[in-house]
Amino acid sequence: MKMSRFLASAALLAATHAAPALADDKVIHAGTLIDGVSHQAVSHVSILIHDERITTIEPGFVTPAGATVIDLSHQTVLPGFIDAHDHVTGGPARRDLLRGTAPKQTFETMANLRLILRGGFTSIRDVGGNVDVLKAVKQGIAAGQVVGPRLWMAGYAIVPTGGHGDIYNSVDSQWTRKDDMLTLPVIDGPYEARKAVREMQKRGADLIKITVTGGVASHNTDVNIQLMSDEEIKSVTDTAHMLGLKVAAHAHGKPGIDAAIRDGVDSIEHGTYADAESYALMKEHGTFLVPTLFAGEEIREETRLHPEKFPEDVVAKAQGVTPTMRANAYNAWKAGVKIALGTDQLAYRPHGQNAREFDYMVQAGIPPMDAIIAGTSRAAELIGASEDIGAIQPRHYADIVAVTGDPLKDIRVLQKVDFVMKGGTVFKQNGHMTVPQ
Amino acid sequence: MRRPLTRLMLSTMALAISSAPAFAADKAAHKAETAPDTVIHAGRLIDGVSQQPRARVTIRIHDDRIVAVEDGFVTPKGARVIDLSNETVMPGMIDCHVHITGGGSRDRLHTTPERVAIQSSWNMRNILMHGVTAVRDVSGDINVLKALQESIEAGITPGPHLWYSGMSLTPTGGPADFSKGQDPAWTRSDGWLDNVIDSPNEAVHAVRDRKQKGASVIKINSSGGVASSGIDVSKQVLAQDELDAIVKTAHSLRMKVATHAHGEPGIHAALLAGVDSIEHGTFANEGDYKLMKDRGVYLVPTLYAAHEIHEVAEKNPDTLAPDVREKALRVTPLMMGNLTRAYRYGVKIAMGTDQLGYHPLGDDAKEFAWMVEAGMTPMDAIIAGTSHGADLIGHPELGAIQPDKTADIIALPDDPLKDITALQRVSFVMKAGVVVKTGGKPVIKD
Missing domain, CATH: 2.30.40.10 (Urease, subunit C, domain 1)
Structure with missing residues (x-):
C-alpha cells in the first residue's frame, strides 16, 4: 500500500x-x-x-x-460514498458484443471511473465485467495512471447454463471466441462451480458474483425461477469463503433468494420478491440486501422510451418487475435487514450518477440517514473493508x-x-x- | 472531411445502442465551446513551412481549423483572444516514429493488452501535454492502437492524433520476430504474433489484414536491429520479392511504407522496392542518399532511441542481451553522422524519436536538440518535426500554421531558433482548436 x-x-x-x-x-x-x-x-x-x-x-x-x-x-x-453493486465497464463498447474489444472497453472504463469519482463515490464493488479489463484498471489506479475510486471486483459473474449472464441466451450458438469469456463463467454442477471460483480468484477477483435466478435485462430467463442449484451455490460459497472471498447473489424470485441465503451467500442483489420469511432468514444469517433501485428505474425508463431495442420479454419484465423493487427495499429496511447501497447502473445513462440511488431509497421510504449509512459504513461492511472505508x-x-x-x-x-x-x-x-x- | 464523418458515425452508433452515451454529449460540448472564433496573438510565429519567423501575427481559428493568419494583433468582434504575444507560436510537433504502447513493463508474458491500453493512454496524455499533437506509431498491438485511436477521436481519452501500423512485418528470425529466444511452445490467440511473413503471398495478406484493422502505414524490417537479439544490423532480412509485394500492395491501398533499416543492403533493397521512409538509416551511403533525394524518400533519424539504448548499455549493461549491448555501443554513435551526411546531401528529414520506454514517454522534443547537434539548422529541425512529418504521415492538413490547416498550435516562452531546447518547455497546447494546456498547466476537464 x-x-x-x-x-x-x-x-x-x-x-x-x-x-x-x-x-x-x-x-x-x-x-x-x-x-x-x-x-x-x-x-x-x-x-x-x-x-x-x-x-x-x-x-x-x-x-x-x-x-x-x-x-x-x-x-x-x-x-x-460506496456503491456495492456497479458495473464500471458498462457502456457502448461492452454492449456491442461483436465489436467492443477489451482494449475499447478499457478506455471507456477509464473514462467511467473518473466520472464515478467525480460524483463522490470513492469505493466501488464491481459485480460483473471483463475480469482482465477490471484487473488492469485496478493496477492503473494503483499506479496513478487512472483517476478513479477504490475498486473491488468479481470479474465475470458465475452462472449456470441458460442462467442470467449466459451470453448464449441470445447470441447465435455458432459463434465462439478464442478467449475464455464465454466458457469460464458458465458452470454446471458443484465441481465446475468450485473450479470457476478458483479460476476467478486466480485472475484477480476480490469477491464472487453468482446469478441464482433469471434477470430482468436478460432474454429468456425467468426471474421467479431458481436456476442455480443448491449444491452449486453451496459449492461456490464454501470455496469462496475458504479463499476469503465474499459471495454476492443476483436473485429476484423468492425461492432463489431464500435458497441463496440458506446456502451462505453474503448478499442478495436486487431481492425483488423477498417476503417476511426471506427478511427473517437474512437477519438470521446476517445477509445483506442490495436493492439496486437505480437499475430498476433505468431499465424501466429505457424499455419505455426504446422498446424496439429490447426483446419483448425484457420489456415486459422491466415494466412488470421493477416497480416492486422500491417496496421490497422499504420492507426489508423496516424488518431490520442490513441494507447496502448499490446501483447496478446499466450504462444507458452516463456513469457518475450513482448518488441518485440515495434519492430512490428515500423515495422508497428509507430515512435519509439510513440511506447514507447504507452508502457508507454498511457498504464497507459488506465489502469487508470496515476498518478502512465508509x-x-x-x-x-x-x-x-x-x-x-x-x-x-x-x-x-x-x-x-x-x-x-x-x-x-x-x-x-x-x-x-x-x-x- | 475525416472529423465530421467520425462524428456522424459516432452519433449513428450511439443511436443504435444507447440513448445518451457520455462521449457524444462530450463532443457536442466541445463544439459549443469552440463555436465563436478564436484568435491567437502570437509574439513570434514559426509556421512550420517558411524559413523566416514572423513577428506580431494574429491566427484566426474557427472550430478545429485555422482560417486566417494576419499581420499585427487584430481582434474581430466577439472573438475569444488568446494572448501569446510574449511567446513563440508554432504548429504542434509531429513525431513520426513512436511506440506508444511502450513505457510499461517489458515482461511480455505477464502484461495483458488491457494493462498496455492503460499505459498507452497515460503515454498519450504526457506526449500531448509536451506539445506533440500528432504521432505515427510504427509497431505495437494493433487491437490496442485501434481502440486508442477511436477513443481519442471520440474524446474520451486525451492524446495527440494517432496513426498506426500494428506490429512490424518481419521475416522468421527478423528483429520483430518476438518468438525468437522464447520457448517456442508459447502462442497467442489474438493475432499479436502474426507479424512474421516468409513469402510475397504472406506479405500481401499481412498488409491487407492491417489495412482492415485500421492501419494507415505499413512498418517493415528490412535489416537487423539494435535493440533486438540474434541478427546483426548489417544483414538484410526481408527478401526483395517480399519487399516489392509489401510496397506494391500497401501503395495500392493508399498506405505508406516505413522500413526499419540500419545496414546498407537492407536500406538499398527497401529503396528499390519504393518505400516512403527509411527509419534509422545508420549505414546509408551516398548512393542511397541519391535515391532518397531523387524519389522524395524521407529519413527518420531516431536519435532519441540511439541515445536511450546507448545509455542503457552503459549504465545497466546486464539488462541487455550481450549482442544487443555490443550493437548499442557500436552502432548508435554512428547515427548522428548519418543524419549529418543525409541532411547535407539534401535528403528530406522527418522527426521521429523511437522512444524505447526506458524513460517516461513525452520528452520527444529532445530529438530536436540532437538533430541540431548533428548539423541541422534549428528551423530545418522544426520543419522536420512539423510540416515534413505531416507530409510523411500523409496528412497535409497538419504541421503548418496556414489557412485551412488543422488548429494544432503550441507556444513556447523561449525562442527555439536561439535555443533549440526551448521546444522542451511548451507552455500552451491547442489540438484541433481545443486548448488542452495553457500557462504551462493542463486544462482540467470536469
Whole structure:
C-alpha cells in the first residue's frame, strides 16, 4: 500500500506539476459532519489527516502547526460514498458484443471511473465485467495512471447454463471466441462451480458474483425461477469463503433468494420478491440486501422510451418487475435487514450518477440517514473493508466528500458533490475536478 | 472531411445502442465551446513551412481549423483572444516514429493488452501535454492502437492524433520476430504474433489484414536491429520479392511504407522496392542518399532511441542481451553522422524519436536538440518535426500554421531558433482548436 501510494503521488506529480507532498498533514474544517456510522450529525469539527488516513476528529475548528487547512465550514462533510453493486465497464463498447474489444472497453472504463469519482463515490464493488479489463484498471489506479475510486471486483459473474449472464441466451450458438469469456463463467454442477471460483480468484477477483435466478435485462430467463442449484451455490460459497472471498447473489424470485441465503451467500442483489420469511432468514444469517433501485428505474425508463431495442420479454419484465423493487427495499429496511447501497447502473445513462440511488431509497421510504449509512459504513461492511472505508473515524482512509446543504432535509444534494478526497488526495474542489483526465 | 464523418458515425452508433452515451454529449460540448472564433496573438510565429519567423501575427481559428493568419494583433468582434504575444507560436510537433504502447513493463508474458491500453493512454496524455499533437506509431498491438485511436477521436481519452501500423512485418528470425529466444511452445490467440511473413503471398495478406484493422502505414524490417537479439544490423532480412509485394500492395491501398533499416543492403533493397521512409538509416551511403533525394524518400533519424539504448548499455549493461549491448555501443554513435551526411546531401528529414520506454514517454522534443547537434539548422529541425512529418504521415492538413490547416498550435516562452531546447518547455497546447494546456498547466476537464 505504501508503495502504490508513492507511485500514485509520483505519477500525479509528473502529471499535474502541482506538488502534493509525500508526507503531509491536512485538516478539514467541517461545518456539519455526518460520519457514516452515527445517526446524529455534529457541527463544527476538525478532521485531522496524515498522509492517506484520518488521525483524529476534534470538536471546533483547530489548526495544528504545519497542517494545510481545507475550509468546508459551510458544507456538510461525509465519508466518500460506496456503491456495492456497479458495473464500471458498462457502456457502448461492452454492449456491442461483436465489436467492443477489451482494449475499447478499457478506455471507456477509464473514462467511467473518473466520472464515478467525480460524483463522490470513492469505493466501488464491481459485480460483473471483463475480469482482465477490471484487473488492469485496478493496477492503473494503483499506479496513478487512472483517476478513479477504490475498486473491488468479481470479474465475470458465475452462472449456470441458460442462467442470467449466459451470453448464449441470445447470441447465435455458432459463434465462439478464442478467449475464455464465454466458457469460464458458465458452470454446471458443484465441481465446475468450485473450479470457476478458483479460476476467478486466480485472475484477480476480490469477491464472487453468482446469478441464482433469471434477470430482468436478460432474454429468456425467468426471474421467479431458481436456476442455480443448491449444491452449486453451496459449492461456490464454501470455496469462496475458504479463499476469503465474499459471495454476492443476483436473485429476484423468492425461492432463489431464500435458497441463496440458506446456502451462505453474503448478499442478495436486487431481492425483488423477498417476503417476511426471506427478511427473517437474512437477519438470521446476517445477509445483506442490495436493492439496486437505480437499475430498476433505468431499465424501466429505457424499455419505455426504446422498446424496439429490447426483446419483448425484457420489456415486459422491466415494466412488470421493477416497480416492486422500491417496496421490497422499504420492507426489508423496516424488518431490520442490513441494507447496502448499490446501483447496478446499466450504462444507458452516463456513469457518475450513482448518488441518485440515495434519492430512490428515500423515495422508497428509507430515512435519509439510513440511506447514507447504507452508502457508507454498511457498504464497507459488506465489502469487508470496515476498518478502512465508509466512516470518518480515526485510522480510516481519508476518503471524504462534501456537499452544500443538508442531505437530511434534501437527499438530492448528494447528487452535487463539491469536494472529493480519496486517500488524503484532493480530486475535486469547489465543484471542479483538480486532476487532469 | 475525416472529423465530421467520425462524428456522424459516432452519433449513428450511439443511436443504435444507447440513448445518451457520455462521449457524444462530450463532443457536442466541445463544439459549443469552440463555436465563436478564436484568435491567437502570437509574439513570434514559426509556421512550420517558411524559413523566416514572423513577428506580431494574429491566427484566426474557427472550430478545429485555422482560417486566417494576419499581420499585427487584430481582434474581430466577439472573438475569444488568446494572448501569446510574449511567446513563440508554432504548429504542434509531429513525431513520426513512436511506440506508444511502450513505457510499461517489458515482461511480455505477464502484461495483458488491457494493462498496455492503460499505459498507452497515460503515454498519450504526457506526449500531448509536451506539445506533440500528432504521432505515427510504427509497431505495437494493433487491437490496442485501434481502440486508442477511436477513443481519442471520440474524446474520451486525451492524446495527440494517432496513426498506426500494428506490429512490424518481419521475416522468421527478423528483429520483430518476438518468438525468437522464447520457448517456442508459447502462442497467442489474438493475432499479436502474426507479424512474421516468409513469402510475397504472406506479405500481401499481412498488409491487407492491417489495412482492415485500421492501419494507415505499413512498418517493415528490412535489416537487423539494435535493440533486438540474434541478427546483426548489417544483414538484410526481408527478401526483395517480399519487399516489392509489401510496397506494391500497401501503395495500392493508399498506405505508406516505413522500413526499419540500419545496414546498407537492407536500406538499398527497401529503396528499390519504393518505400516512403527509411527509419534509422545508420549505414546509408551516398548512393542511397541519391535515391532518397531523387524519389522524395524521407529519413527518420531516431536519435532519441540511439541515445536511450546507448545509455542503457552503459549504465545497466546486464539488462541487455550481450549482442544487443555490443550493437548499442557500436552502432548508435554512428547515427548522428548519418543524419549529418543525409541532411547535407539534401535528403528530406522527418522527426521521429523511437522512444524505447526506458524513460517516461513525452520528452520527444529532445530529438530536436540532437538533430541540431548533428548539423541541422534549428528551423530545418522544426520543419522536420512539423510540416515534413505531416507530409510523411500523409496528412497535409497538419504541421503548418496556414489557412485551412488543422488548429494544432503550441507556444513556447523561449525562442527555439536561439535555443533549440526551448521546444522542451511548451507552455500552451491547442489540438484541433481545443486548448488542452495553457500557462504551462493542463486544462482540467470536469
